[in-house]
Amino acid sequence: MTVILHTLGALPDSAAFNDCMRLCRQSDALLLLGDGVYAACPNTQALYQLSALGIELYALTEDLAAAGIHCEGTTVQPVDMDGFVELTERYSRQMAWY
Amino acid sequence: MPGLVECDKEGFICDLRQWTPEVAVELATAEGIALTEQHWEIIHLLRQYYAQYDSAPAMRALVKYCGRELGADKGRSIYLMRLFPGSPAKIGSKIAGLPKPENCL
Amino acid sequence: MTPQSVLFVLRHSPYGSDMAKSAIDAALAFAAFEQPLNLLFLGDGVLQLMPGQDGKVIGRKTIYKQLLSLPMYDVERIYVDRLAAQRHRIDLAAFPASVERVSEGEAHALMCDHRHVLGF
Amino acid sequence: MKYSILVMASPTAGQGSATAVSFARSLLARGHTLHNVFFQGDAVGNGLANAIFPQDERNLVGEWAALAEQHKIELILCISSALRRGVLDKVEAHRYERAASTLHPAFTIGGLGQLVDASANSDRLITFGH
Numbered sequence: 001m002t003v004i005l006h007t008l009g010a011l012p013d014s015a016a017f018n019d020c021m022r023l024c025r026q027s028d029a030l031l032l033l034g035d036g037v038y039a040a041c042p043n044t045q046a047l048y049q050l051s052a053l054g055i056e057l058y059a060l061t062e063d064l065a066a067a068g069i070h071c072e073g074t075t076v077q078p079v080d081m082d083g084f085v086e087l088t089e090r091y092s093r094q095m096a097w098y
Numbered sequence: 099m100p101g102l103v104e105c106d107k108e109g110f111i112c113d114l115r116q117w118t119p120e121v122a123v124e125l126a127t128a129e130g131i132a133l134t135e136q137h138w139e140i141i142h143l144l145r146q147y148y149a150q151y152d153s154a155p156a157m158r159a160l161v162k163y164c165g166r167e168l169g170a171d172k173g174r175s176i177y178l179m180r181l182f183p184g185s186p187a188k189i190g191s192k193i194a195g196l197p198k199p200e201n202c203l
Numbered sequence: 204m205t206p207q208s209v210l211f212v213l214r215h216s217p218y219g220s221d222m223a224k225s226a227i228d229a230a231l232a233f234a235a236f237e238q239p240l241n242l243l244f245l246g247d248g249v250l251q252l253m254p255g256q257d258g259k260v261i262g263r264k265t266i267y268k269q270l271l272s273l274p275m276y277d278v279e280r281i282y283v284d285r286l287a288a289q290r291h292r293i294d295l296a297a298f299p300a301s302v303e304r305v306s307e308g309e310a311h312a313l314m315c316d317h318r319h320v321l322g323f
Numbered sequence: 324m325k326y327s328i329l330v331m332a333s334p335t336a337g338q339g340s341a342t343a344v345s346f347a348r349s350l351l352a353r354g355h356t357l358h359n360v361f362f363q364g365d366a367v368g369n370g371l372a373n374a375i376f377p378q379d380e381r382n383l384v385g386e387w388a389a390l391a392e393q394h395k396i397e398l399i400l401c402i403s404s405a406l407r408r409g410v411l412d413k414v415e416a417h418r419y420e421r422a423a424s425t426l427h428p429a430f431t432i433g434g435l436g437q438l439v440d441a442s443a444n445s446d447r448l449i450t451f452g453h
Contacts, residue, residue: 009339024311084346093314096322096452098322098339107418156276163275209442221365232436232438319445
């Protein structure tokens with residue numbers, strides 16, 4: 001059952017990040033935004049941890065660009081604001097980690 | 099009429115430490131309420147609630163608390179409504195010298 | 204749990220920000236309006252449940268005391284992150300509501316059982 | 324679908340409130356409705372009438388106001404958060420004997436009951452933190 005969209009707006013290794021990692025399940029999706037996008041940095045421990053969850057991973061395009069992160073070729077798919085809304089259509093509840 | 103303590107224009111006392119039973123009588127009078135034993139029971143209960151929970155009760159909580167502390171016949175909104183007409187939790191709290199509510203619950 | 208109910212996920216320490224205060228204000232408002240709700244204390248949020256707090260000395264309201272009033276709003280049960288409660292050594296024996304310690308999997312299931320999840 | 328939004332982020336710290344206003348515009352463009360937007364904690368700064376933003380940065384107060392006007396959206400600031408941060412409408416300014424209202428007219432000050440209402444009447448309740 002696809003039920004929870006996690007939105008993560010905090011840096012890797014923050015309490016929010018670690019709690020989010022513990023609570024995500026395969027049925028969920030995770031969207032990185034704000035400071036959360038640093039977890040999409042290629043070749044980092046954070047991205048490795050994220051990828052190991054085996055869930056759909058997204059990151060907000062504008063926050064990636066602001067931070068200077070290029071996640072092409074990783075497990076993280078960039079989404080624009082429309083894509084964010086579309087995720088909230090598909091997932092019936094959101095949990096905001098920040 | 100100069101009162102015992104300074105109040106704001108809604109009738110809440112400005113310095114909570116100045117509350118005394120005499121002040122309560124004055125605050126009640128301003129609300130058009132003559133305090134009886136039954137009123138005092140609720141006033142003391144409100145102060146006890148505030149000391150215990152660091153918050154003033156909404157109506158729902160006050161009714162339950164009265165029921166627990168004073169017995170089922172007093173844990174009813176109609177009973178509190180008769181003592182403090184209108185909005186018992188709010189008016190009772192004002193007379194009991196609890197902080198002015200921040201919100202409009 | 205009714206389909207209308209809301210889960211509050213409390214994740215912050217009591218005085219490090221105003222998140223704990225915002226969360227309990229909101230939870231009591233939902234309860235005052237008789238909306239079904241549950242509270243899940245997760246991660247550092249379990250620190251709100253540490254007994255013996257005194258917010259007065261720093262000019263703040265005491266979060267623990269405010270949480271004690273939950274049963275007055277008919278919130279008779281709270282859910283607590285088992286691992287975090289262990290790590291922070293929180294003594295939950297005196298809490299007046301029934302305390303259900305949950306694993307990550309159970310916490311996730313709890314989120315799925317509610318209509319809305321509010322993370323504070 | 325019917326959405327409501329809870330904003331917890333200050334307009335000047337982090338990206339939360341900027342993302343929230345863009346998200347709101349997007350969901351409306353996709354044909355959804357927005358029941359209301361509730362601002363709690365530092366997010367009440369989004370409703371400050373006198374906030375001045377540099378010309379080359381986003382004016383979030385203005386963006387919220389434009390959204391509210393165009394789509395008739397209620398923007399509600401939590402009263403207890405607003406009072407302690409000096410965001411007052413005329414009624415509260417009078418009530419607390421302060422010189423002036425500081426609230427942008429596109430916003431209103433309200434109680435948490437309106438968040439309860441948002442929750443009860445929306446298919447989606449989306450939170451934006453700091």
